[in-house]
Amino acid sequence: MRTPNELAEAFRARGLKLTPQRQLLFRLLHDNTTHPSAEALFLAASEQMPGISLRTVYQTLNDLVTLGELQQIDFVPGSARFDPNLSDHQHLVCDRCGAVRDVHLPLGDLAPAAPSAVEVDFRIESTTVVFHGRCGACAVAD
Amino acid sequence: MRTPNELAEAFRARGLKLTPQRQLLFRLLHDNTTHPSAEALFLAASEQMPGISLRTVYQTLNDLVTLGELQQIDFVPGSARFDPNLSDHQHLVCDRCGAVRDVHLPLGDLAPAAPSAVEVDFRIESTTVVFHGRCGACAVAD
DNA sequence: GGCCAATCTGCACGGAGTGCAGATTCGCAC
DNA sequence: GTGCGAATCTGCACTCCGTGCAGATTGGCC
Numbered sequence: 001m002r003t004p005n006e007l008a009e010a011f012r013a014r015g016l017k018l019t020p021q022r023q024l025l026f027r028l029l030h031d032n033t034t035h036p037s038a039e040a041l042f043l044a045a046s047e048q049m050p051g052i053s054l055r056t057v058y059q060t061l062n063d064l065v066t067l068g069e070l071q072q073i074d075f076v077p078g079s080a081r082f083d084p085n086l087s088d089h090q091h092l093v094c095d096r097c098g099a100v101r102d103v104h105l106p107l108g109d110l111a112p113a114a115p116s117a118v119e120v121d122f123r124i125e126s127t128t129v130v131f132h133g134r135c136g137a138c139a140v141a142d
Numbered sequence: 143m144r145t146p147n148e149l150a151e152a153f154r155a156r157g158l159k160l161t162p163q164r165q166l167l168f169r170l171l172h173d174n175t176t177h178p179s180a181e182a183l184f185l186a187a188s189e190q191m192p193g194i195s196l197r198t199v200y201q202t203l204n205d206l207v208t209l210g211e212l213q214q215i216d217f218v219p220g221s222a223r224f225d226p227n228l229s230d231h232q233h234l235v236c237d238r239c240g241a242v243r244d245v246h247l248p249l250g251d252l253a254p255a256a257p258s259a260v261e262v263d264f265r266i267e268s269t270t271v272v273f274h275g276r277c278g279a280c281a282v283a284d
Numbered sequence: 285g286g287c288c289a290a291t292c293t294g295c296a297c298g299g300a301g302t303g304c305a306g307a308t309t310c311g312c313a314c
Numbered sequence: 315g316t317g318c319g320a321a322t323c324t325g326c327a328c329t330c331c332g333t334g335c336a337g338a339t340t341g342g343c344c
Binding site: 158159163164193194196198 | 289290291292293294295
């Protein structure tokens with residue numbers, strides 16, 4: 001995801017308005033590696049802007065996803081998560097506490113091989129790799 | 143997933159009762175490669191047993207997942223899907239119509255390498271690979 | 285046949301996310 | 315600085331998926 005200032009530019013360039021709510025969410029998301037849910041972002045935003053609506057958080061997140069500035073993560077049970085990291089990477093998901101972490105692995109050579117091996121009538125457009133397990137704290141707690 | 147008869151044995155062995163509803167669902171799931179949702183199974187079951195409750199379908203699916211006879215698939219938007227194929231395999235997901243298909247790819251050598259490369263405090267227990275794209279019919283329809 | 289626990293059914297309920305309508309406000313023009 | 319119109323925000327109702335609960339039913343064993 002781009003910086004709050006760059007996003008402000010991008011929004012204005014598309015005729016979208018730059019509201020305080022949006023600016024706050026840009027800041028809360030930038031460099032955020034916690035893969036927050038809409039609800040988590042709403043709570044964080046509410047601290048700095050009491051009265052902000054959960055509906056606005058959902059709306060802004062959807063806008064950012066549509067603009068390609070944010071990646072939506074749907075493979076964690078419960079609610080959707082959002083990832084400002086747009087680089088090609090994979091995720092570690094803790095099945096106990098739900099934490100999500102990024103990992104950059106050199107799978108580029110692996111994924112291309114797989115599709116070619118598929119002798120079926122299907123057009124593969126993207127490959128998702130998710131590692132499930134236990135984060136450090138939860139591995140100990142078990 | 144085992145055969146309906148084997149499942150009947152397994153259920154009885156655990157003190158679980160063998161009801162007509164369960165037997166019907168065993169049959170509908172065995173060798174089913176469509177990765178049905180609870181709703182889809184409910185519709186199929188209703189044809190052969192009008193009056194069966196959606197609640198019962200959910201309950202039986204959960205039981206089978208708990209017994210390890212059925213795999214629950216959570217990476218398709220919408221409702222959960224169920225897969226009686228317990229072998230190590232991957233999935234093709236059509237992002238347009240939601241169809242799910244199995245593929246068996248030799249990724250065994252690939253996945254083990256990845257975890258070892260992870261220099262983080264995380265215990266990896268399983269690796270999920272999902273290929274997103276368009277099934278044959280949807281690729282044409284676009 | 286009879287009993288009792290397991291199961292089934294129907295309905296209410298909870299979490300996640302969206303549609304809608306009215307109030308508000310951003311961005312631009314003067 | 316003021317005014318205007320469209321975009322946005324807010325709050326609420328609503329949908330969808332799945333679960334909790336309670337009473338009626340029934341499978342499995344004596």
